[in-house]
Amino acid sequence: MxxxxxxxxxxxxxxxxxxxxxxxxxxxxxxxxxxxxxxxxxxxxxxxxxxxxxxxxxxxxxxxxxxxxxxxxxxxxxxxxxxxxxxxxxxxxxxxxxxxxxxxxKLRYEPRDLLAAAAPGLVVVIDGIQDPGNLGTIIRSADAVGATGVLLGRGTVDLYNPKTVRSTMGSLFHLPIVQGDLRDALPQAASAGAAIVTTSLQAKMSCYEYDFREPVWFVVGNEGQGVSEEVSLLATEEIIIPMQGRAESLNAAMAATVVLFEAMRQRGVS
Incomplete structure (x- = not known):
């Protein structure tokens, strides 16, 4: 019936x-x-x-x-x-x-919701990701490691794109996801004591050497261009994911996941 x-x-x-x-x-x-x-x-x-x-x-x-x-x-x-x-x-x-x-x-979170989170925060910052599957996967990884939230910068694919929503597998309901101007939000986070961390092929420090136990806002860049120049200038730290094989780089979502799980490992897996 x-x-x-x-x-x-x-x-x-x-x-x-x-x-x-x-x-x-x-x-x-x-x-x-x-x-x-x-x-x-x-x-x-x-x-x-x-x-x-x-x-x-x-x-x-x-x-x-x-x-x-x-x-x-x-x-x-x-x-x-x-x-x-x-x-x-x-x-x-x-x-x-x-x-x-x-x-x-639509979700009603604001950038101040991430700044008000209890320390030590781990915020994932998205700078221009274009593929909805990549964005959904990063949000799912952020949820999996217990991140404080996700900040979507300008030029990023729409969070509510049906493909993005499906790729999150429900994680978009589990943590704050905010849309905002990185030029405003990142300096505010830095002033509040958070490190602004990006990946770079020129970085000297491995992601396994960096100390993720303190408040960190980790920036994930565009699939082809990486982190934009204006956002790179706001970074306080640069790290690199070491690779032993012949691949030049990792998919953006995969790279983000590697770093996020290292951060979770350092913070203690309950």
Whole structure:
């Protein structure tokens, strides 16, 4: 027996058009909302207390949802709407949509939330990452090591890009993710006692030699160009990831993960 009997079946329905606009950054910015897809992301959002506004459920596939998911959402006062497969497909960019989507407001964190965090902070700073999969992976790694939060600088791919959201695997609900101007935020962090650390092929100190036990804001640069010149000038320390093989460099997300797990090791793995 299904909980949701009535269904939106027309892709021309005004609400469907509004949801579909969230696939584009312009629509997300205008509405201040974004979409997540799939059981795992919806469960993570609900478990974290995220302000889920609407669940969009495939009418004929409600039985695919985990037992109690709809009841939990309805009990929390979340609007639950059944839709046809055509409507569901209109609201996602995947070829084989899962049975549930959710609409949420954008996260409301500010750079000051990272500055106010208890020391010793470990903030991951993103300077111009363009690939949504890379950004999502870095956020997931930041979550995995218990980072204080993530700061997204100008020129970085949109956090709410559906591919970015999927790549986080729910980690975007687990720690503060802030968008801000690095030219303002990094000097403020340095004034508060944090080291601003970047990687550089010219650096003399290995990431395994650097002391990550103190407050650190670690900057991850663009995939092709690395950390921008204006942000490099704000750095207080440069480190290098030593490599013994013949590879010239690592993928940006992989390099960030190597450094973050070294920071976690030094800080003590509980």
């Amino acid at each position: 299904t909980l949701l009997e009535s269904s939106i079946t027309s892709v021309h329905n005004p609400r469907v058009k509004s949801w579909a606009q969230l696939l584009d950054k312009k629509g997300r910015d205008k509405q201040g909302q974004f979409i997540i897809e799939g059981v795992h992301l919806v469960q993570e959002a609900l478990a974290s207390g995220a302000a889920v506004e609407t669940l969009i459920v495939a009418s004929d596939r409600q039985q695919e949802l985990p037992t109690g998911l709809l009841e939990q959402a309805l009990a929390a006062g979340i609007e639950c709407v059944a839709v046809s497969e055509q409507v569901l497909a209109k609201c996602t960019d995947t070829l084989a949509p899962q049975a549930v989507l959710a609409v949420l407001p």
